[in-house]
Amino acid sequence: VQLQASGGGLVQAGASLRLSCAASGSTVSQYAVGWFRQAPGKEREFVAGISWPGRNTRYLKSVKGRFTISRDNAKNTVYLQMNSLKPEDTAVYYCARARNQLVAESLSSFEYWGQGTQVTVSS
Secondary structure, three states: OEEEEEOOEEEEOOOOEEEEEEEEOOOOOOOOEEEEEEOOOOOOEEEEEEOOOOOOEEEOOOOEOOEEEEEEOOOOEEEEEEOOOOHHHOEEEEEEEEOOOOOOOOHHHEEEEOOOEEEEEEO
């Protein structure tokens, strides 16, 4: 399974970005998917997760109300819409496929990881 995260970039505070996570070689169908981020010198942290087929979502407290995770099962793609970005959102963002259909937060619950996309928010 290969996961390709894309959509990152350099934006000013208050701007929006939409990250995409596309699967190739296999699928994210039938599995929950999560977005994580890792800032320099910090541990990787859970940002948002979505179950299969998409009824349940979960968010890091600091992004709730600003970020929205969604999935297009026909396109085998998961999205993270990020609005009202803040400098503290700066990090490399990773998508990951969980081991089952249930939304999860712990790193150990995820089996396959994408390569990451850089998000930089300037003040």
